Amino acid sequence: MRNLVPGHPSGRLSDAWRFCVGTGRFELALRRDYQDSLALVQREIGFRHIRGHGLLSDGMGVHQPYEHAGARHVRHSFTYVDQVVDAYLELGIKPFVELGFMPSGLASGDQTVFWWRGNVTPPSSHREWADLVKATVTHLIGRYGLDEVRTWPIEVWNEPNLKDFWQDADEAAYHRLYEVTAHAIKDVDASLQVGGPAISPGSDEWMTRFADFVTERSVPVDFVSRHAYTSGPAQHVPFGVHQTLRPASELLEQFGLPRRQLAGGPLAGLPVHITEFNSSYRPDNPIHDTAFNAAYLAPVLAAGGELADSFSYWTFSDMFEEVGIPTALFHGGFGLLTHRQVKKPTYHLYAFMARMGDQLLTRGADHLVTRDATGRVTVLAWAPVDVTGGPPVDGHTVRLSVPMGDAVSAFMLRSSVSEEQGNAWTAWCEMGRPRSPHPRQLDILREAAEPVRSHRNLPMTGGFVELDLTLGRHEVTLVELTAVVDETPPWWDDSRILGLGEGIA
CATH class of the missing domain: 3.20.20.80 (Glycosidases)
Incomplete structure (x- = not known):
């Protein structure tokens, strides 16, 4: 639903x-x-x-x-x-x-x-x-x-x-x-x-x-x-x-x-x-x-x-x-x-x-949605946890229809941490739990600690973006949505990026 x-x-x-x-x-x-x-x-x-x-x-x-x-x-x-x-x-x-x-x-x-x-x-x-x-x-x-x-x-x-x-x-x-x-x-x-x-x-x-x-x-x-x-x-x-x-x-x-x-x-x-x-x-x-x-x-x-x-x-x-x-x-x-x-x-x-806005749009058992003064919409979503020690939920889905106004599409930036991503503790355990990591190990841990980020251009229908967020084990994710203003020049053709196509002698 x-x-x-x-x-x-x-x-x-x-x-x-x-x-x-x-x-x-x-x-x-x-x-x-x-x-x-x-x-x-x-x-x-x-x-x-x-x-x-x-x-x-x-x-x-x-x-x-x-x-x-x-x-x-x-x-x-x-x-x-x-x-x-x-x-x-x-x-x-x-x-x-x-x-x-x-x-x-x-x-x-x-x-x-x-x-x-x-x-x-x-x-x-x-x-x-x-x-x-x-x-x-x-x-x-x-x-x-x-x-x-x-x-x-x-x-x-x-x-x-x-x-x-x-x-x-x-x-x-x-x-x-x-x-x-x-x-x-x-x-x-x-x-x-x-x-x-x-x-x-x-x-x-x-x-x-x-x-x-x-x-x-x-x-x-x-x-x-x-x-x-x-x-x-x-x-x-x-x-x-x-x-x-x-x-x-x-x-x-x-x-x-x-x-x-x-x-x-x-x-x-x-x-x-x-x-x-x-x-x-x-x-x-x-x-x-x-x-x-x-x-x-x-x-x-x-x-x-x-x-x-x-x-x-x-x-x-x-x-x-x-x-x-x-x-x-x-x-x-x-x-x-x-x-x-x-x-x-x-x-x-x-x-x-x-990084979230101060205008509250909605809040649910597994999500929070806000907007800021620029119109940027942010979605925080999280996977459920089980304090009884059961296996972590993998594949929990959050589905949202998010209002974005009159634009044709929205740019989505997603940042995530979970058991497998953005998790220096997991990396440290896999490293053998070094008590005093040397400088190279510290660098690796700091890199492993950074959220995994992805981005996409999402189409809009009737002023809404359809989000389907599938969350990994114990994942917390932040989605930032901004309306796209397309400034691509009319002569530009990405299919010719290697110099092939029209105009070749």
Whole structure:
């Protein structure tokens, strides 16, 4: 059956998918490979904000206590913060500020998380924590201007509903931290955006209790945030994990949950930011490297903007060290890119989305169709995936009648990634999974990572182009259609390209 695409836009396509992207801890941005990777992502995709952990952890050196004249003092140092934020802004991306983790000199305990030991205990002094928050925000405003920093959402902590990320998952202690932090931020300037509670899946009732708390205490809140993942418990193997997956539709369910929970209450209508999402919550799950991941997430990118104001892919790069330094180029990292800028299939899903128009024509279970201001029509289509482990569908067909106006024909450019095409992970496996590819191997992997492209001139009938897209295993494809204006000179004859035919002596 062929789907008829309407000729008139049904609305604007949300770009909530590009509002924010995740990153490894803040200090990693000082490294060359990180900045090279982010520059590539910004050229070809163009995210607006970036969020990661560790702004206030010891590695950034912001909180530096010292003794002088028999008294304790604190110097707030922003040497590294300035370098990181300067680099971000030069690349056209703004911080989505996450306040955490606890500096060791201000921590009430020694519990840490991750290989790099972010402290996850409450502050030993809420007054000193408030001073730290005020100093940080005041510095950012002084360096970058109030009008700029007003556009940076400020989120309080990360996943406090998990014992690994907040000591004992103490909800009352988090509420106290949020209250102190929100007031400290608003004391600097009331127009700054502050929100939370940045919860992980599994403790959804935290959101409603957070809403009750801030309402009863008149605590400022400008947005709410949570995370979304669909993977099951980790099945550990050396240097990696395997996990089951629930259907991708459950990601959309999680995206929409905050609005459903807050409907009818005082926080109804606040922006909802999904500040982390992916298939797996582990940075060592090989699913992230595969074409499966791209096809799995395609319907989420296509529809997620109807449910949340942003949803931030976790993360843009494999430059990420929560479970230690990676031991191989492909290691199941979260990134759209590996180290050394090898593109994964999910990278291309995002790059395809970046080439789509902003006028939504139609959306279906396996396709998204848009138009831009020039009249160019774009079709994103994806093959279905089976999270139960069944064989990938090969030969899935998407049939569309696409409106193109009064032209005689349309030029079609098709770009595809799948199990066999545009898939550096497959090439790496066939190469023998070299842990540290030498330069020639890296060149091969980068070439293998590029989408396969084809082009055709398609006839039009009654203002429509008939598309029949047959998709390979776990394929995601982008079709770009532009009306042809034929400027072939009247004397030209392609059959004479070898000099044969009329006029030969």
